[in-house]
Amino acid sequence: MTNMILTAVLTLGIIGAIFAILLYFVAQKFKVVEDPLIDEVAEVLPGANCGGCGKSGCRAMAEAFVKQGNMDGLYCPVGGEEVAKKVAAVLGVVAEATEPKVAVVRCNGTCSNATAKNNYDGLKDCAFANTVYAGESGCMFGCLGFGNCAAACQFGALSIDPETGLPVVDQDKCTACGACVKACPRHIIELRKKGLKDRRVYVACRNQEKGGTARKACSAACIGCGKCAKTCPFGAITVENNLAYIDFNLCKSCRKCVAECPTGAIHAVNFPPLPPKPATPKSDTSVAADKADATPAAPAVEPQKAPANNQ
Amino acid sequence: MKTFKMGGVHPEENKISTQAAIEVMPLPKQVVVLMNQHLGAPATPIVAKGDKVKVGQMIAEAQTFMCANIHSPVSGTVSKIEPCKDFVGLPKNAIYIDVEGDEWLESIDRTPDIKRECTLEPKEIVAKLKEMGIVGLGGATFPAHIKYSIPEGKKAEYLIINAAECEPYLTSDYRVMLEHPEEVCIGASILRKALGVPNAYIGIETNKPDAIKLMTETAKKYDGIIIEPLKVKYPQGAEKQLINAITGRKVPSGKLPIDVGCVVSNLGTAFAVYEAIQKNKPLIENILTVTGKKLPSQHNYQCRIGITYNDIIKHALGELPETTGKVISGGTMMGKAISNLDAPTTKGASSVLVMDEDEARRNPETNCIRCGKCMHACPMGLEPYLFSALVKNKRVEEAKEHNILDCIECGCCYFSCPANKPLTDEIRLGKNMVRAWMASQKK
Numbered sequence: 173m174t175n176m177i178l179t180a181v182l183t184l185g186i187i188g189a190i191f192a193i194l195l196y197f198v199a200q201k202f203k204v205v206e207d208p209l210i211d212e213v214a215e216v217l218p219g220a221n222c223g224g225c226g227k228s229g230c231r232a233m234a235e236a237f238v239k240q241g242n243m244d245g246l247y248c249p250v251g252g253e254e255v256a257k258k259v260a261a262v263l264g265v266v267a268e269a270t271e272p273k274v275a276v277v278r279c280n281g282t283c284s285n286a287t288a289k290n291n292y293d294g295l296k297d298c299a300f301a302n303t304v305y306a307g308e309s310g311c312m313f314g315c316l317g318f319g320n321c322a323a324a325c326q327f328g329a330l331s332i333d334p335e336t337g338l339p340v341v342d343q344d345k346c347t348a349c350g351a352c353v354k355a356c357p358r359h360i361i362e363l364r365k366k367g368l369k370d371r372r373v374y375v376a377c378r379n380q381e382k383g384g385t386a387r388k389a390c391s392a393a394c395i396g397c398g399k400c401a402k403t404c405p406f407g408a409i410t411v412e413n414n415l416a417y418i419d420f421n422l423c424k425s426c427r428k429c430v431a432e433c434p435t436g437a438i439h440a441v442n443f444p445p446l447p448p449k450p451a452t453p454k455s456d457t458s459v460a461a462d463k464a465d466a467t468p469a470a471p472a473v474e475p476q477k478a479p480a481n482n483q
Numbered sequence: 484m485k486t487f488k489m490g491g492v493h494p495e496e497n498k499i500s501t502q503a504a505i506e507v508m509p510l511p512k513q514v515v516v517l518m519n520q521h522l523g524a525p526a527t528p529i530v531a532k533g534d535k536v537k538v539g540q541m542i543a544e545a546q547t548f549m550c551a552n553i554h555s556p557v558s559g560t561v562s563k564i565e566p567c568k569d570f571v572g573l574p575k576n577a578i579y580i581d582v583e584g585d586e587w588l589e590s591i592d593r594t595p596d597i598k599r600e601c602t603l604e605p606k607e608i609v610a611k612l613k614e615m616g617i618v619g620l621g622g623a624t625f626p627a628h629i630k631y632s633i634p635e636g637k638k639a640e641y642l643i644i645n646a647a648e649c650e651p652y653l654t655s656d657y658r659v660m661l662e663h664p665e666e667v668c669i670g671a672s673i674l675r676k677a678l679g680v681p682n683a684y685i686g687i688e689t690n691k692p693d694a695i696k697l698m699t700e701t702a703k704k705y706d707g708i709i710i711e712p713l714k715v716k717y718p719q720g721a722e723k724q725l726i727n728a729i730t731g732r733k734v735p736s737g738k739l740p741i742d743v744g745c746v747v748s749n750l751g752t753a754f755a756v757y758e759a760i761q762k763n764k765p766l767i768e769n770i771l772t773v774t775g776k777k778l779p780s781q782h783n784y785q786c787r788i789g790i791t792y793n794d795i796i797k798h799a800l801g802e803l804p805e806t807t808g809k810v811i812s813g814g815t816m817m818g819k820a821i822s823n824l825d826a827p828t829t830k831g832a833s834s835v836l837v838m839d840e841d842e843a844r845r846n847p848e849t850n851c852i853r854c855g856k857c858m859h860a861c862p863m864g865l866e867p868y869l870f871s872a873l874v875k876n877k878r879v880e881e882a883k884e885h886n887i888l889d890c891i892e893c894g895c896c897y898f899s900c901p902a903n904k905p906l907t908d909e910i911r912l913g914k915n916m917v918r919a920w921m922a923s924q925k926k
Contacts, residue, residue, distance in 0.1 A: 295908035306572025
């Protein structure tokens with residue numbers, strides 16, 4: 173009896189020892205040397221694997237950070253400033269200040285502005301509708317309204333407003349990952365600087381047709397008249413192909429262009445209402461800021477974009 | 484009775500404009516000639532603003548391989564050259580011509596006499612097709628001179644003329660057969676000569692018995708013209724299906740008809756070829772059916788290319804009925820809804836189909852019940868329900884492996900689907916996705 177137990181214990185013991193030695197050598201042979209920093213950086217990243225940074229996922233981004241050793245050209249739009257600081261701390265470098273961005277819908281084609289001149293009843297998909305026709309209003313640059321952008325958003329920041337038929341960005345949820353920008357077949361959505369106190373001015377139109385044609389399709393289209401560009405004291409506005417564009421790096425949010433635009437194509441978001449006299453907007457930014465403190469989140473020029481109305 | 488083997492459906496025929504003889508559409512005040520009326524690159528304008536042009540004068544030239552010449556359909560003055568919105572609202576470069584009188588080029592023979600003899604050599608025929616801007620009138624508007632230049636190493640054995648007209652509502656080919664049987668046979672003989680094949684087969688569906696009878700009698704006068712009656716089934720007029728119906732051959736996936744020794748042309752093309760080769764008349768007119776169940780009258784028109792849809796509707800109907808739900812260019816199965824009625828017609832236009840609201844409405848989509856009807860209906864032997872799921876989940880590579888690019892977009896799957904799923908739309912989207920993916924792989 174004892175003999176039997178002894179044999180079993182010995183046999184198993186020897187087999188165990190052989191495998192232990194074998195495994196030790198195999199582990200030595202196939203050892204993968206990985207920088208422990210990668211794990212540390214990956215720990216700090218959000219882990220959403222959204223691909224907003226352009227890499228295949230957070231792990232790939234962490235590898236890129238460690239490989240490069242600094243922050244140049246690498247930015248996690250989801251984590252923003254906070255994550256950048258943490259990553260910089262892990263890597264032992266100083267994070268450059270990058271301004272947070274937010275998705276902006278550059279189309280004014282609400283149901284009332286761009287009235288439907290025909291009816292579409294095909295597949296409810298923007299990419300498909302884009303290949304079939306110009307659009308219900310006849311504007312071939314405008315939003316098609318089937319929500320490919322909303323479907324692409326992993327953070328629930330985009331939704332189609334049933335009243336206007338346009339996508340609405342929830343700026344608190346938007347991480348500027350850029351998935352919606354890629355999903356939109358008409359390139360309406362742009363990532364723009366969030367701006368001071370979330371205030372930003374932009375041309376909410378992409379129509380590059382001549383003024384008359386653009387206006388025919390949509391009453392709030394940019395007609396390329398160039399008034400805004402002449403008004404802008406900072407040279408932030410360029411008019412190309414009958415379409416004005418505001419460079420968000422140069423724009424100082426003075427809102428002079430908003431008042432000047434004859435069709436209302438330029439939107440100012442999260443500003444308090446303009447003072448009634450057009451003479452005052454010189455010290456606009458400061459005045460506006462003071463007022464905003466008194467009346468937080470007053471309805472902006474475009475109410476549906478204001479977070480107060482949104483939530 | 485001959486027909487193709489796989490799939491197919493039988494939609495309501497609705498050939499209600501069969502009795503309407505071809506009328507000549509009066510000239511409009513202005514025509515707009517689009518620069519891409521054919522498959523391939525747009526033609527390049529060779530006239531300038533203010534130029535006087537005559538009917539049949541070349542106004543745009545093919546400067547690339549896959550392109551066709553375009554001729555002035557009217558006489559008058561070129562008022563401007565700028566983009567014009569086509570029938571889906573997308574701008575295309577175009578020549579606007581203000582109509583002044585009706586002065587034709589002298590070289591064009593406008594007499595009704597039938598000219599039977601063709602002394603041209605095959606190469607000369609193809610060159611003349613190119614000069615006259617002939618394109619396939621079956622829908623794809625493939626430039627004819629390219630189709631009839633057989634690549635080296637390949638041999639044409641069959642010439643097939645498609646007179647199936649399997650699309651519901653359309654009657655333009657039928658009317659051409661009844662009114663111009665001789666011309667069609669001569670056109671087919673010319674194409675037969677260009678290819679050097681012994682026989683030309685004209686496939687006609689049996690729902691046109693009088694056309695079959697008349698064409699059979701006329702064909703007796705010409706060598707090598709054979710009339711093939713075909714069982715009524717959609718999409719008989721699709722190139723690959725027609726080849727299968729008449730020759731029994733099957734065009735493999737990704738191959739062209741010429742790979743199995745066949746060349747297919749539409750009946751309208753044969754008629755245009757006759758006019759171009761024998762009468763020196765370029766492709767400046769087409770036969771359009773104006774039809775609709777609720778319309779007071781049905782018409783078949785011979786009208787100049789470049790006339791706007793609004794002009795046609797105005798002349799034919801006065802104005803659109805109030806209950807109009809959709810205006811379609813083409814038939815109910817493959818036609819495209821016109822969202823911009825100010826757009827001009829092009830070489831490939833075959834009809835203006837007016838549907839009322841009830842007929843035009845699509846039924847609401849429900850869930851797939853895995854009945855497999857779409858597979859049975861598919862004439863290409865594909866699995867539309869599978870593509871629907873793959874496209875929704877953006878599984879592009881798998882869609883390609885299941886031969887999504889073989890789809891001919893005939894609409895049989897959507898037609899047969901009891902859940903009203905927009906399968907054809909989804910497959911079209913999928914094809915675009917696959918092509919984009921393939922292009923990105925090449926880089």
